[in-house]
Amino acid sequence: MRKFLLIFLSIILIPQLQAAEITATSCINSEIDVVVLGSGGPELTDRRASTGYLLREKGKARFIIDFGAGASLNFERVGGKIEDLEALLFTHFHVDHVNDLPAIIKASFFSDRERDLPLYGPTGNHIIPSTSVFVERQFGVNGVYPYLSDFLTGEAVYRLIPIEVNADHDNPRLFTTKIGDFSIQAIGVDHGLLPSLAWRIEKDGCSLVISGDTNNSGKTLEHLAKTADIFIAHHAVPESSKDHVAQHLHMKPSEIGRISRDSKVHHLLLSHFMHRTEHTEDETQSAIRSYYNGPLDFAKDCDIYQLQTGKKIGSCM
Template identity: 25%
Template sequence: MKNLRFLFFLSKSPKLNFVLFLPKYAPKLVIGFLYLFTSSCSFHNTYIADHLVKKQIIKNTAEHSERKWLSDGKIHLITIGTGSPRADEKRMQTSTAIITDGNFLIFDAGSGTSIAAERQHLPMDQMNAIFLTHFHSDHIADVPMMVNSSWRLGRKHNLPVLGPEGTIKVVDGFNQFMSFDASYRHKNGDGTSSISYAKAIGKEILTPKEKVKLLLFEGLNGLKVYCFTVSHSPVEPAFGYLIQHKGKSIVISGDTRKSENLEHFSENADILVHEAINKKILKKFLEVTDQYPDDTSMQIAATTAVRVMDYHSSPLDAAEIAQKANVKTLVYTHITPTLGPFLPRNFITVPMFLEGVSNVYKGEVIIADDGFHYELNTP
């Protein structure tokens, strides 16, 4: 009865009705007013709209401070992409960059990472070399776009793509794949340098033996890049990389199960960038897929999950390597599976991801996101 009397009272009190209902409908009224205002005055033709568009053009096109990283004397590590082969709305596939003393090096270039590098305002025209750890698609799919974009954006030097045996064949295929595009863009005046720079130059090296590293690249101002083998069979060969410059060292694991060879070459490294697959979450994933034996998609995903757990490393595996090798900072990348949105990420999946890590590794631990940037000061 009280509710009925209240409704009756409202119907007899239009002024009070308006006051009570105004908070509920205020947002819709404001949006409606703005729509009527902008549509009636052709807002897109106003000075404000013109100013906003030009400001965004400058933001997207002009040179940014990241170009200073080439000459500020520091070593800059950027995780361009940190994802896996599976789609992740927060992460592109794998790619890592190092910028220092005129050197701009790319390590792997999975799908979407060329666009990500441009969004992160990296100095694409100064790219010196691309290194491949192995030939899984989520590590090489965007190599042709890295080559093409750096050329279109002004690169005026040859760009080597270096890696294991098979790299020359892969690069030749990419060059052929992009040949029509390069020709069209050159005729249209898109590339500001010779069309010959639109092609990459493939270089490969014989697989080094265990506990042996081979010098693959000598960059500007004394920078050196060495390759060594990691354990990712049936993918063979698979490389990790050791970058040394001005007394500092960075190791990039590529894809690997727990590897003694990787541990050997990570000794006293300043940074170890290591892939990580959360096997605990994947096992829970398998518990779910077991409930859907007739779902083809579920079973394909389950089969993939079982296989990848065998030839990848867990966060704890990487932490144990980092501790034994006396690594100063451990950076996790190639994050599998997705960590999810903010709340489950911070309260569930990240704690599960890092479970046990602090018990075995006492250095700095970072779960990298796309665009993560780390600076090393040099002597």
């Protein structure tokens, strides 16, 4: 059986995070931006694609972070090319974050991609499989799509390589790696029973941080989001929520505001809307503004934001 590449975090514990390599630097690259491929959640009545983001440099696709239902269409709209991607990064394996993964793997057959494609995701538990098992169950010879198994066995023109990152929020460790010229970091966040990660991508002093779905009860986001040029925070529960299940999975706007203030975030972008947060902008802004007074935007599908300025610079619609 083919061996999967596993990466477990063993270097930096939370008490040591202040000594980690995240430092306040100025973004000197005006050609890095992020495209909101999907700003919605699991509902099919919200007129939004499910969660997904694309980091680009000079207009070229570099990193996909989550790839929920509908994200593949917006990847096409923005002119993304599969052969340009450095890696796929997943926060967790809820359907609304991974649904279009088979679509992009199948589509890659018709692309010019020839180099291996790393797929980074969380370790698993008794509720949901680890990244390597998840990918095997999707594309293995005994998986859901066995006709795509050559992307795992090495018989295709490139290999899909699953890489596991420790997502244990009870014993969080900062994961750090280099992919090309980009520095990548991740840390486990609390999303109920689902092993989940938050991601940071950085180059030339320009940094993008994506919270993923989390209630942040373990306070692991503060360090990862430090001085982020753009902090994409998932906003799936309103400040007035009395839904204890939802609050166990997602953070309220006041927590997003506190993180943004304490981390000195340059620009805050809210995403992952659901019906319960879609028409609560005034309440949400008020809760966030009690902590954070920096630039704040509400994401829409296909919005494009420049990391250097934090400003919206276009749309793929």
